[in-house]
Amino acid sequence: MKVVGLITEYNPFHNGHYHHIKEARKLTGADYCIVVMSGNYVQRGAPALMDKYSRTKMALSCGADLVLELPVCFASASAEYFSMGAVSILEGIGVVDSLCFGSECGNIQTLKEASEILLAEPPLFKKVLNDALKTGKTFPQARMEALKVYLKGADDDLFSSPNNILGMEYIKALTSQNSSIEPITIPRISSGYHKDTLNQGNGTIISSATAIRGAVRNGSMLTDLINHVPKEIFHILSASYKKTWPIFEEDFSLLLQYKLMNETKSSLSRYLDVTPDLANRIKSLMEPGLSFAEAAKLMKSKQWTLTRINRSLLHILLNITEDSMNHYKVNGYSQYARILGIKKNSSPLLRTVAKKSRLPLITKVGGMEHKLPKSAESMLKEEFFSTALYNEVVYHKFGVMPKDEYKQGIILQD
Incomplete structure (x- = not known):
């Protein structure tokens, strides 16, 4: 049995993701494809456009065999923690042979060389890094x-393109966890990660997730997306459009205002990514009536990128602390492997995972939090809270309450 692993967000699923799954299976000769996917919140520090179960259905409809959830503390974290959390799941379940990811450079050897430097941090690297930080440059x-x-x-794109950076972090995570999983990269095609307008043309078009979210935000008709997403998933988009999605960070604005009203500069410093200096800036600049996005833009500076601010605000909102992340880090990062969905004909894969996994395998959550080790219980409770908050936002925006974590079972796809 050959198994390829993918680390994803699918926010939302589009033709580029479909290409990734097909190429990953083709390049590796895999019998099965396992996806580790962010839940209801994503790495740029925002809620997912649509809920994790809808995105799970999309992945299973387009070539994934098993979808596992990346816990929210890692899904909403820096590239390093995002990668370490996801790789620890792929490594922990004991069946994955290769990790396939997209990159702008498409050169695995170059990414390996870069990751070795990042992992070793030789003296000259540290000196140049610290000197640059002293001039006021951001960490990236x-x-x-x-x-x-x-x-x-x-090429400068090697050091600044988001998928290259994630690729370096994936390889670094594999190395630091002494994993035998082989990293494989495929070139990202057609549309840049940050391109914010839909590509034009006929037939199958690959546009970035950023562009698709922008089109939805700007009021495009859903039919405008037909050529930008696989036909297998368009009905999933259509069935729940303006019923449970789209969800944007602005939908969390009042919740953020309330949360910050109950925090002090001192208490803010306990949250992941929030330094004392940033806590002071947040409390000083936050004003009544600001939306989530407006607040983040106001707080952005030469020292802190917009993404860093977004993640910090999200961690405050979701009660994700520095102490909890340090605890998970000491205990091997992800504390369990939770199944969101599986193809019905992939039961041999599930049996093998159940047999070989070193992580607790969660198939249903009822009562599970009391059967897990303490650190895993804490991580699962974070997930419950973050999902409940997301569902409340969906309800107050559309009047439809999604199923809670106890009532929503695993997605079984034909």
Whole structure:
């Protein structure tokens, strides 16, 4: 049995993701494809456009055999924690042979060289990094300068393109966890990650998830997306459009205002990614009536990127603390493997995972939180809370209450 693993958000699922699954299976000769997917919140520090169960259905309809949930503490974290959390699941279930990811450069050897430098942090790397930070550059900018010292002649996109950065972090995570999983990359095609307008043309079109979210936000007709998403999933989009999605960060604005009203500069510092300086900035600049996005833009500075601010605000809202992340880190990152969905004909895969997994395998959550080790119980409770909050936002926006974590079973797809 050959198994390929993918780490994803599918926010939302589009033709580029479909291409990724097909190419991953083709390149690796895999019998099965396991997806580790972010739940209701994503790495840029925002709620997912649509809920995790709808996105699970999309993945299973387009070539995934098993979808596992990336716990919210990692799904909403930095590239390093995002990668370590996801890789720890793929490694922990004991059946994955390769990890296939998209990248702008498409060169696995270059990404491996970069990841080795990031992992070793040689003296010159640290010096250039610290010198750049002292000039007021953000950490990603400073790290890019430090990498350039070692990878002379490499294209600037290698150091700044988001999928390249994630690719380096995936390889770094595999190495640090002594994993035998082989990293494989495929070139990202057609549309840049941050391109915010839909590509034009006839037939199958690959546009970025950023562009698709932007089109939805700007009021495009759902039919405008037909050529940008696989036909297998368009009915899923249509069935729940303006019933349970789209959800944006602005829908959490009042909740954020309430949360920040109950926090002090001191208490804010306990949340993941919130330093004392950033806590001061948040309390000083937050004003009544600001939306989530307006607040984040106001707080952005030379020192803190917009994504960093978004993640920090989301961690405050979801009660994700620095202490809890440190605890998970000490205990091997992800504390369980939770199944969101599976293809009905992939039962041999599930049996093998159940036999080989070193992580507790969660198929239903009823009473499960009391059967898990303490750290796993804490992580699952974070998931319950974050999902309940997401569902409340869906209800108050559309008048439809999604099933809670206890009533929503595993998605079984033909």
